[in-house]
Amino acid sequence: MTPLATLSINVAGITAFYFPPIEGLLSSSANVITQERLYDTAIVFLIITALLVCATYIYLYLNKKAFFYKQRIRKQLDIWISKAILEELGEGNQEISIPSKFKRIVHHPIARQFVIDELVATKKGLTGAAASNIVQLYLQLDLRDGSIKKMDHKKWYVRARGIQELYVMEQSDMLLRIYRQTNSKNEFVRMEAQTGIVHLSGFKGLRFLDIVVYPITEWQQLKLLDQLSQVPFVQMKSLGKWLLSANPSVVLFALRIVETYQQFQVHDGVAACLHHELEPVRMQAVRTLASIAGDETADMLLEAFAKEKFTVKLCILDHLAVIATPLLLNPLYQLLDFPNDLIKLKAAKALASCSPEGMEALQKKAAMQPEPYQQIFLHVQSEIKA
């Protein structure tokens, strides 16, 4: 009999057991299942239920025990660790003295993880002497080996945690091992590793962009840019290469870096991204290009305008308004005749930002052809005043 069949009979048996069929139907149910069988299955079920209840109790008990254990050690440990963090280390006093009692406590796996978590969280909030003492404690309590082992664990969240522990504790010699994880199949491991190597080596850490084939999420890009803003700027030699990456998120990220750090030398590489197959990349290329505009930039954007779809066209006009050189007067004036009203309006705004002549030209156009230019003129005028 297949297990499934047994189960269905069991169910029937239990139903019969708890809800005795109404007279007359009894005989038909007896055909399906004998009385002994019914008792047997009931007993089996009772045992299973009892086991489940026991397991739940044991589980809850262990959990509770761990909880109270944590509560109990938390106070002791926190008091002692905070003292250690404030200890003044200097010449002749390189080591923090660790009472043997705490060494013993930290051997317990629960206490161990608890101490690491606390140290990591607190290290993130402190700099200076306190932060170096935390690292010193991490090493003296032999917590580093555990972090390294975690990097090979089969569960992704343990691996991610191991990476985080190592970089927060400034273990720069693990850079290469962390670097290998920057292209991990798992998104969270990858993110943690990328954050880690930028934490440990700043702009140089961006070399992971050479190898990463998985997407870098928007959120991760913003986080990395934020991290980079905290460290001294270092010239990136591979910027041009990243702009050509087969990974669109790398191109996007490189464009953002160019914009943030005004990397004029890759102007042409950015311009080439105006022809990228993906729209978000092209939009970002427009933004970036406007931020590092040179003499030919306006022409490049106008050329792209002619070929682009509507949304990108709007984006280009917004950024032509930023570049706004007198050279744009003529082409923008011509765009006032574009069949779409929104484009007319944006072209008018860009025109007005170019020079006072632009504004005059717009005013003249409005006088000649009030419908719709009078409205547009008034709108642009009010915006410029504001």
Next chain:
Amino acid sequence: MKILVAEDEPLMSAAIVGRLRGEGYEVIVANDGREALKAIEEERPDLIITDILMPFTSGLELIGVVKSDPAMQIPVIVLSGMGQEATVMEAFELGADDFLTKPFNPAELSMRVKRALKKIPKK
């Protein structure tokens, strides 16, 4: 808004100046205390950011000069290194308005500058 940056370490100075110019402030640079004093006389900046240790005239002396002259109502932000706590307290006694410990993050510099210039209204 005109800001005087007095800092003798070129890299640090460049980083600060770059950030502030990027935010649209007019920035005057002084490489030592003597230059800074001259710039204060001639340019009357709206804010002074000064390193605490500088050749010729120290940051403390600078604060002393600025704050002892009632005609000059210029806020001063002091830049200090780690382990210069006592000096920073002295700077406050002399009337310094705020301080930043190096290395600091650029966003914090912006925030403290903005605040010293009273761009964020208090209460």
Next chain:
Amino acid sequence: MKILIAEDEPLMLRTIELKLRKDGYEVIGSPDGRDAMKRIEADKPDMIITDIMLPYSSGLEIVGRVKMSSGSGVPVIVLSSMGQEKTVEEAFSLGADDYITKPFSLSELSIRVKRLTKVIA
């Protein structure tokens, strides 16, 4: 001089507490916003240091409440993390007196506290 510190990271809280005790202040530690509010009412601290992100009731609420209540001159220092500049500006507009960005050094904390105690004195 009684200082209340509201910070949800237990070890961080302990460390700050200990540092300020060493500096000679009386210190009250509080792990969340709700508890902090209660303690502010009950213990009347002379200065408050609060993290911006707290469980139950945010640091901003604490700043607001303290600064609204009967024109109290109790100074407030806000602890923030990088990228929370907007929130810090909000805290200032509510009347916060100073702020410290994590990661910070304990000596910076000491100086900022000491400076504010001079302001009240």
